Amino acid sequence: MKIRVYYEDTDAGGIVYHTNYIKYCERARSELFFQQDLEPNDGELSGFVVKHIDANFIGRAVLGDMLQVTTELFQRKKASLILKQSIFKDKEQIFEMKITLVFVRLGKPSKIPEKMYEILGS
Amino acid sequence: MKIRVYYEDTDAGGIVYHTNYIKYCERARSELFFQQDLEPNDGELSGFVVKHIDANFIGRAVLGDMLQVTTELFQRKKASLILKQSIFKDKEQIFEMKITLVFVRLGKPSKIPEKMYEILGS
Amino acid sequence: MKIRVYYEDTDAGGIVYHTNYIKYCERARSELFFQQDLEPNDGELSGFVVKHIDANFIGRAVLGDMLQVTTELFQRKKASLILKQSIFKDKEQIFEMKITLVFVRLGKPSKIPEKMYEILGS
Amino acid sequence: MKIRVYYEDTDAGGIVYHTNYIKYCERARSELFFQQDLEPNDGELSGFVVKHIDANFIGRAVLGDMLQVTTELFQRKKASLILKQSIFKDKEQIFEMKITLVFVRLGKPSKIPEKMYEILGS
Numbered sequence: 443m444k445i446r447v448y449y450e451d452t453d454a455g456g457i458v459y460h461t462n463y464i465k466y467c468e469r470a471r472s473e474l475f476f477q478q479d480l481e482p483n484d485g486e487l488s489g490f491v492v493k494h495i496d497a498n499f500i501g502r503a504v505l506g507d508m509l510q511v512t513t514e515l516f517q518r519k520k521a522s523l524i525l526k527q528s529i530f531k532d533k534e535q536i537f538e539m540k541i542t543l544v545f546v547r548l549g550k551p552s553k554i555p556e557k558m559y560e561i562l563g564s
Numbered sequence: 565m566k567i568r569v570y571y572e573d574t575d576a577g578g579i580v581y582h583t584n585y586i587k588y589c590e591r592a593r594s595e596l597f598f599q600q601d602l603e604p605n606d607g608e609l610s611g612f613v614v615k616h617i618d619a620n621f622i623g624r625a626v627l628g629d630m631l632q633v634t635t636e637l638f639q640r641k642k643a644s645l646i647l648k649q650s651i652f653k654d655k656e657q658i659f660e661m662k663i664t665l666v667f668v669r670l671g672k673p674s675k676i677p678e679k680m681y682e683i684l685g686s
Numbered sequence: 687m688k689i690r691v692y693y694e695d696t697d698a699g700g701i702v703y704h705t706n707y708i709k710y711c712e713r714a715r716s717e718l719f720f721q722q723d724l725e726p727n728d729g730e731l732s733g734f735v736v737k738h739i740d741a742n743f744i745g746r747a748v749l750g751d752m753l754q755v756t757t758e759l760f761q762r763k764k765a766s767l768i769l770k771q772s773i774f775k776d777k778e779q780i781f782e783m784k785i786t787l788v789f790v791r792l793g794k795p796s797k798i799p800e801k802m803y804e805i806l807g808s
Numbered sequence: 809m810k811i812r813v814y815y816e817d818t819d820a821g822g823i824v825y826h827t828n829y830i831k832y833c834e835r836a837r838s839e840l841f842f843q844q845d846l847e848p849n850d851g852e853l854s855g856f857v858v859k860h861i862d863a864n865f866i867g868r869a870v871l872g873d874m875l876q877v878t879t880e881l882f883q884r885k886k887a888s889l890i891l892k893q894s895i896f897k898d899k900e901q902i903f904e905m906k907i908t909l910v911f912v913r914l915g916k917p918s919k920i921p922e923k924m925y926e927i928l929g930s
Contacts, residue, residue: 446720448713450581454574454627460858461572461827461834468827469692476690476750492826497861505576506720568842570835582736583705583712590705591814598812598872614704617741628842694827696820698871703816749820 443470447507458503463537464495467527470511474561484555487548493522494542501536503529509536515562516540521551525562565592569629580625585659586617589649592633596683606677609670615644616664623658625651631658637684638662643673647684687714691751702747707781708739711771714755718805728799731792737766738786745780747773753780759806760784765795769806809836813873824869829903830861833893836877840927850921853914859888860908867902869895875902881928882906887917891928 445466453459471490475482483489503509510530517524522544529537545554567588575581593612597604605611625631632652639646644666651659667676689710697703715734719726727733747753754774761768766788773781789798811832819825837856841848849855869875876896883890888910895903911920 446713446717448709448716449575449577450583450709450712452576453571454576454578455571455855456576456578459572460861461830464827464830465692465694468694469690472692472750473690481750489821492865494865495826495861495863497863499858499860506716506725568835568839570831570838572831572834577733582739583708586705586708587814587816590816591812594814594872595812603872611699614743616743617704617739619739619741621736621738628838628847693819693821694825697815698818698820698822699815700820700822705816 443473443511445469445509445511447503447505447509449505452505456504458507460499463499463529464497464539466509466511466529467513467539467541470513470527471525471562474513474563478561480561484545484547484558488552489546490543491546492541493544495539496541497537497539499537501531501534503531503536507531513562515559518559520553521545523554523559523562565595565633567591567631567633569625569627569631571627574627578626580629582621585621585651586619586661588631588633588651589635589661589663592635592649593647593684596635596685600683602683606667606669606680610674611668612665613668614663615666617661618663619659619661621659623653623656625653625658629653635684637681640681642675643667645676645681645684687717687755689713689753689755691747691749691753693749696749700748702751704743707743707773708741708783710753710755710773711757711783711785714757714771715769715806718757718807722805724805728789728791728802732796733790734787735790736785737788739783740785741781741783743781745775745778747775747780751775757806759803762803764797765789767798767803767806809839809877811835811875811877813869813871813875815871818871822870824873826865829865829895830863830905832875832877832895833879833905833907836879836893837891837928840879840929844927846927850911850913850924854918855912856909857912858907859910861905862907863903863905865903867897867900869897869902873897879928881925884925886919887911889920889925889928 451462512528516526524542573580573584634650638648646664695702695706756772760770768786817824817828838848878894882892890908
């Protein structure tokens, strides 16, 4: 998934504001669902909740850069999963994070439907 | 209402990103309700919807500035109202907008409850 | 220019937060420059400054919507111009604004270079 | 430092969008400097760069909540430091992160001035 850096993404330091890399990763996760005309849930009262983020800020992006976000399954548990997401600027990696998502249904952690794994590409 | 300018509010131009002044005004409107332990609505299926904005960008704010937002009732109609909101940096006015808000209940424009006017201070 | 609505764009009302339509329009303006490997300025000490916005919020967009932003020149002056930008969801128009941009060089309003008009498509 | 949750902070899930807790922590760090009429750097060509974030999302905040952010020094190295920042809603902790900041001067990691530690409160 490609993402362009606009003014709104930068800060007075002239580079992309640090939390925006984490937002770009969320866009990439959601886009996997939208591409299949789905929403990132399994019906209205279910969905993924962010539990943990471990993020390395490796490089920097500036206004006008075209970035690429990759997403891969890193670990699979019953009611949660860990994704590894990376951001590249041309071929240089500038960001990497592992994000733990818990699947919640009716407010409770719940078994992740198999189709979720299919959508997430593994 | 006082608002501090943080990194997230600025852009690569070194100043506050233009739409953020409009966000500051929304904070000020909501704060009028929060100050009274209310939400900006009259029960769950009602609330104000932004219909029109006429905004003048007069000056500029930078990282660390402490701004002040003022809100006054400009015009009063049955199901809508116009607020005039201004932003000051010290005593210099840097932004002004007139915003038209429609009161919606169950999805339809609806008479604005009198207590809304009391909260909005007039 | 097409823009997808992600979680970050929505608010607790379940729809796109009002100022984000104005951000989408900024993305569309910048993209006209980025598409030609340019930045939205004419050298480092020049660029457009937002002076005035007149915006009509006509409809609403929700999570996952694919929106389209159009930009056309509405009025042309010496040191400023007015653009008319519209946002469509499928064929329904949901937003329209006229935005006045002043061209600034070395901190002063300055004649807009002809190539700016070419980039803006007119 | 107290932070109010406004519409802009929430998403269509009805709660605060996950990356905004990380933004709140940045506000709290900057505020430590602004309170002393300083900027979060040691002159124009220096400042802190975010290197790593390890964040636990424990609870949730909603529109109108008043949150409190605490910041303490967790580890001290020559050119970098780790802060532990927590967010509380009333007395319940809803977020915690450890953030590694590198002090950069003229583009290079550089010894952190002692006064930085004084400002950060330790």
